[in-house]
Structures are given as structure tokens and as C-alpha cells.
Amino acid sequence: MESISIFDMLKIGIGPSSSHTLGPWRAAERWIAEMKAAALFEEIEQVTAHVYGSLSLTGKGHATDYAIMLGLSGTDPVTIEPSDIQYVVQKIKDDQVLHFAGEKKLPFDPKSNIIFHRKFLPFHANGLKFEAILSSGKKKTKTYYSIGGGFVVTEARKNAKKKIEDFKLLPFPIQKGTELLSYCQKEQKTISEIVLENERSLRDDAKIDTEIRRIWETMLECMYIGCHTEGNLPGGLNVRRRAFDIHKNLMAGAASYDSPENWLQTIRKTEVKFRQILKWVSCFALSVNEVNASLGRVVTAPTNGSAGVIPAVLMYYMVIENHRADFEHIKKFLLVAGEIGSIFKKGATISAAMGGCQAEIGVSSAMAAGALTELLGGTPEQVLMAAEIAMEHHLGLTCDPIGGLVQIPCIERNSMGAIKAINAAELALGSDASEAKVPFDKVVQTMWETAKDMNAKYKETSTGGLAIGVFLSDC
Known part of the structure; x- marks a missing residue:
């Protein structure tokens, strides 16, 4: 495995x-x-x-x-x-x-x-x-x-017979959601605790923490840069950076700051109302993907085109839900998100060229929904229920970038994926997961079946959908 x-x-x-x-x-x-x-x-x-x-x-x-x-x-x-x-x-x-x-x-x-x-x-x-x-x-x-x-x-490596030494033997090998839940129930552990034990078989705790800090710091810096960069994106579509304007309006009258970490602390001290929550989440997601579209540094989560969803939802937790959130919360979030993403990769795909945008934004939304659910106190069953809900409402999403650029509709889709992830978490937390009608593994399988049925022109080729329905001169 x-x-x-x-x-x-x-x-x-x-x-x-x-x-x-x-x-x-x-x-x-x-x-x-x-x-x-x-x-x-x-x-x-x-x-x-x-x-x-x-x-x-x-x-x-x-x-x-x-x-x-x-x-x-x-x-x-x-x-x-x-x-x-x-x-x-x-x-x-x-x-x-x-x-x-x-x-x-x-x-x-x-x-x-x-x-x-x-x-x-x-x-x-x-x-x-x-x-x-x-x-x-x-x-x-x-x-x-x-x-x-x-x-x-x-192709040769993919089709080759796997040798046992090719893969580290994990204490909790996971291919499907049912296996993950079984380990959680048997060991009386959360999903993040099971995933952490697997990571410990690959590297020591100090290395795990160091790498997670690097990932989070890169995400935070990316959001910071995106929120503080004005102008149009490169590529010819002349797409205006919106995170700058949204952020400027949201931060009006806020105290000064001089680093990404100080910026985060300043945001966490501001009073946020419901409409502002939507604006903040969108701002965080847009900022990342505007940096991505301009050849900036981002974290694949699970891909570059969907890189904004997970940091946006994690920021939502830190800014809105828990102002005392610390590194341990960040660590749990990324452990859960990473494991959910890996199950989609093993059972389906995370490539838009193979599965359309459901394989990118859909998977990232599922990853974020599950991770947020654990931080909000959800059971392992509710975590996977949230991931299932998020993916269920991205099934069939096409990848049809205008001009072959990762801008329209890609950037906005990160905002929508983040909002759906938060909603999916809330729905799961308010539900009895034992009564879920659609198991997590079934939505993974369905996503893959949908991917195989999808017309090739909707799989990151820019030969269908918005890519031809909107002429470059209209942009």
C-alpha cells in the first residue's frame, strides 16, 4: 500500500x-x-x-x-x-x-x-x-x-510491481475512510493523532514540527503579500487584484503592523461581523491565488490552483472561531487536511487534467471542511461527513480556464470552496454522522467515476466551457 x-x-x-x-x-x-x-x-x-x-x-x-x-x-x-x-x-x-x-x-x-x-x-x-x-x-x-x-x-514506474522497500511501513496504513475510522475507534484517537503516528514513522517530531511551521509560514506570508499587492495580474486578461481593495476596506482604522505575524495578530483583535466574515474568508482565499497567478510562492493544497482554500479556512478558525489558537491547532488542521487529500489521491485524482476542477477545488474544500470540523470538536465520523458534504457539492465541476491562465474562474473558485468548507463543517457538526446517507468513500468513488465520464474539453484544456464561451476581447 x-x-x-x-x-x-x-x-x-x-x-x-x-x-x-x-x-x-x-x-x-x-x-x-x-x-x-x-x-x-x-x-x-x-x-x-x-x-x-x-x-x-x-x-x-x-x-x-x-x-x-x-x-x-x-x-x-x-x-x-x-x-x-x-x-x-x-x-x-x-x-x-x-x-x-x-x-x-x-x-x-x-x-x-x-x-x-x-x-x-x-x-x-x-x-x-x-x-x-x-x-x-x-x-x-x-x-x-x-x-x-x-x-x-x-509509466514504467507506475506499472512496475511495487517492492516492499519502496514504501515505509506505516503503523496505520490508510487507503479508505473506513480504515481511518476503524483505527480511530480501535485506538480511541482523533484523526490528527492517527495521522501524526504515521508521520512519526517517516520522520521525528522535531522535523514534523519544523516542516509544518514552514508550510504555515509560507501560507501566511502568501496571504500577507496578496493582501498588500495592488494592480493587475500578468497574462493579458488584465484581471485586477481584488484582495488588496477588500483588505484595505476591512483594515480601515486598524493598528499598524510590519510583518505577516503582526498582521495576523492585528486582524485577530478586530471586531468582525457576519458580512465581514464572508469578506475576510474571500480576501484570504483571493490573496493566495492572486499570488499564485503571478508566479509567486504558494503551498500546494493539494494543488496550486486550489492553494487558497485551506489557508483561508484555517485563518477563519484563528480569526473568527478561536483567537487563542496556536501552533498545535495549526498542526492538527494540516494533519487532518493532508490525510483527507491523500485518500482522494489514492482513490480518485487531484489532477484537473484527469478530473476537472472537482479534483482540485472539490478536494481542497473537502480537506478544509474535515480539518475545521476536528478543530471545532467534531468526532472522526463528523470529520469525514464534512469532507463528504464539501465534495458532494463540487461533483462535476469543470476546469475551463480562460486563456489557459489560472485566473478566471480559478481564483474566485477558491473563495467559493472555502465558504463551502465552512458550511460543510457546520452541517456535519449539527448532524448525527451515524445517519449519514452518503459515506465518505462513496463520494471519493463517485468523484472518480464522474471524472472518467467527463468530456475531455472540460479537463484543463481550455477547449470548452468558459474558456471558449467568453472571448478574450470580452475580458
């Missing part, structure tokens, strides 16, 4: 897309490492990247070409300064030279060395093939698939 850590579900990276940006970036890094391991790196004289399917159809709008160049240049999405991205890419375009892996210079023209193919490869909608010409004249190629959330696989 495959083990998926919460740190697989919650990754730090660069926007705008985990499948179309982070995945290709990581694939390029992996290919370089494999060429070095095969003692072929020094023989490489030319490299070309071939992009297929959904990865190709919306690749330009999702900065897939940027990600490939950055990955081949040896930069890291976790550590690179977002402000350096344009410089690195522009220099490659101007000089037509790639500083390959940061170690050797190769001729490289993005127009001819990154080739976008409209056809789909049979294994997955997001295919990417790297091709190297060696000094001997031979060609070496390797194909990767970006399957959502920054996960990258090869």
Missing part, C-alpha cells in the same frame, strides 16, 4: 500550477539527476522538451515553458526568489543559451527546444518528454507524467 505523507500533499512551490508548473520543474530536475547517475550528463550537447496533452494545450498560460527552463537551469522552486524568475527566463530567451543544471552552457532556443504537441499520450493527460543529443550523436529520451499536486511519475 502506498504511503503518502501530508508533506506530499502540502508542498511549497511556485505558481501558477502544481501540475503544469511544479510538476514539469521537478521532472526536469529528476531527468538531470538520472542522466548524471547514468554518467551521460557530460556527453549532452543539446536538450529538447516535448509537451503533450493538457500540459501542452494550457501550458503557455500555466507557465509550463518557464518551469521547464527553470528546472533545466538547476533552480529549485522552494528556494528561488520569485522576483528572479523573469530574469532567468528572459536571459535564456535573449542569449539563446541554457546554463544546464547550472553547470554547463548549451545552445537553447525556447521556440524550437520546447515543442508543444496537441496530441495526448495514452497514459496520462499531462505528458512531458525530455530528449538529449549526446556527443556520440545518439539520442536519449525519457517521458514523465505530471499527475497533479506536483507529483511526477513514469
Whole structure:
């Protein structure tokens, strides 16, 4: 049984897309490492990247070409300064030279060395093939698939017989919600406690806390930047950043602050009324995805396109529900959210190219709903009920980004997903979970069946829905 850590579900990276940006970036890094391991790196004289399917159809709008160049240049999405991205890419375009892996210079023209193919490869909608010409004249190629959330696989590896040493043996292996509930009942533990025990089999407590703090600090900084950045988003649609204006109005008359943490404390001291709650949650969600759309640093949750839902709902808890919330609350929230996301990944998909936006916003809303329910005192049964409710009301949601950009309708959908998550939590907390008509595992299965039935044009190809129903000139 495959083990998926919460740190697989919650990754730090660069926007705008985990499948179309982070995945290709990581694939390029992996290919370089494999060429070095095969003692072929020094023989490489030319490299070309071939992009297929959904990865190709919306690749330009999702900065897939940027990600490939950055990955081949040896930069890291976790550590690179977002402000350096344009410089690195522009220099490659101007000089037509790639500083390959940061170690050797190769001729490289993005127009001819990154080739976008409209056809789909049979294994997955997001295919990417790297091709190297060696000094001997031979060609070496390797194909990767970006399957959502920054996960990258090869077809051979996916189909290979899994060896026992490939995966850590977890004390509580979880494939389905029923298994998770069984462990909670048998051990008399909450979901976050069960998940924490699994994480402890992979790393020590100090490392777990350090990584969770990094994730939360990245989320908080992302919201802070989004709320304090004015203007239009890049890409040509001229979408105005709305978080700045909403935040400015909400913070009118508030005390001064000079850091993300001080900003958070200032917000927690303000009086918030019902309409303002909706505005605050929307502001938090919009801020993250506006940063994501401008190639900023975000946390996949479980993807870049849905990165705003979880931090927005967590902020709702800290700002509205519990002003005394501390790191332990943040930790529990992210442990529960990560586990719910992993069940969707194992039983269905978190890739919009495979399942439409239900696989991104729907999953993120389910993750946030379940996590919020535990923090509000819900039972494990109510946690999964909340996750089920949230997903149930995203079933069939299409992915049809206008212009191939992660902006319309993607940014607003994070706001809607966050509000639905809060509502789902409240519905679950007010219900007897033993009387739930739709089990959590059934909604996971239904989401996957819906994904398979969905027309391909609604799966992140920009060939249907709003993507063609609204002309760029109308924006």
C-alpha cells in the first residue's frame, strides 16, 4: 500500500500550477539527476522538451515553458526568489543559451527546444518528454507524467510491481475512510493523532514540527503579500487584484503592523461581523491565488490552483472561531487536511487534467471542511461527513480556464470552496454522522467515476466551457 505523507500533499512551490508548473520543474530536475547517475550528463550537447496533452494545450498560460527552463537551469522552486524568475527566463530567451543544471552552457532556443504537441499520450493527460543529443550523436529520451499536486511519475514506474522497500511501513496504513475510522475507534484517537503516528514513522517530531511551521509560514506570508499587492495580474486578461481593495476596506482604522505575524495578530483583535466574515474568508482565499497567478510562492493544497482554500479556512478558525489558537491547532488542521487529500489521491485524482476542477477545488474544500470540523470538536465520523458534504457539492465541476491562465474562474473558485468548507463543517457538526446517507468513500468513488465520464474539453484544456464561451476581447 502506498504511503503518502501530508508533506506530499502540502508542498511549497511556485505558481501558477502544481501540475503544469511544479510538476514539469521537478521532472526536469529528476531527468538531470538520472542522466548524471547514468554518467551521460557530460556527453549532452543539446536538450529538447516535448509537451503533450493538457500540459501542452494550457501550458503557455500555466507557465509550463518557464518551469521547464527553470528546472533545466538547476533552480529549485522552494528556494528561488520569485522576483528572479523573469530574469532567468528572459536571459535564456535573449542569449539563446541554457546554463544546464547550472553547470554547463548549451545552445537553447525556447521556440524550437520546447515543442508543444496537441496530441495526448495514452497514459496520462499531462505528458512531458525530455530528449538529449549526446556527443556520440545518439539520442536519449525519457517521458514523465505530471499527475497533479506536483507529483511526477513514469509509466514504467507506475506499472512496475511495487517492492516492499519502496514504501515505509506505516503503523496505520490508510487507503479508505473506513480504515481511518476503524483505527480511530480501535485506538480511541482523533484523526490528527492517527495521522501524526504515521508521520512519526517517516520522520521525528522535531522535523514534523519544523516542516509544518514552514508550510504555515509560507501560507501566511502568501496571504500577507496578496493582501498588500495592488494592480493587475500578468497574462493579458488584465484581471485586477481584488484582495488588496477588500483588505484595505476591512483594515480601515486598524493598528499598524510590519510583518505577516503582526498582521495576523492585528486582524485577530478586530471586531468582525457576519458580512465581514464572508469578506475576510474571500480576501484570504483571493490573496493566495492572486499570488499564485503571478508566479509567486504558494503551498500546494493539494494543488496550486486550489492553494487558497485551506489557508483561508484555517485563518477563519484563528480569526473568527478561536483567537487563542496556536501552533498545535495549526498542526492538527494540516494533519487532518493532508490525510483527507491523500485518500482522494489514492482513490480518485487531484489532477484537473484527469478530473476537472472537482479534483482540485472539490478536494481542497473537502480537506478544509474535515480539518475545521476536528478543530471545532467534531468526532472522526463528523470529520469525514464534512469532507463528504464539501465534495458532494463540487461533483462535476469543470476546469475551463480562460486563456489557459489560472485566473478566471480559478481564483474566485477558491473563495467559493472555502465558504463551502465552512458550511460543510457546520452541517456535519449539527448532524448525527451515524445517519449519514452518503459515506465518505462513496463520494471519493463517485468523484472518480464522474471524472472518467467527463468530456475531455472540460479537463484543463481550455477547449470548452468558459474558456471558449467568453472571448478574450470580452475580458
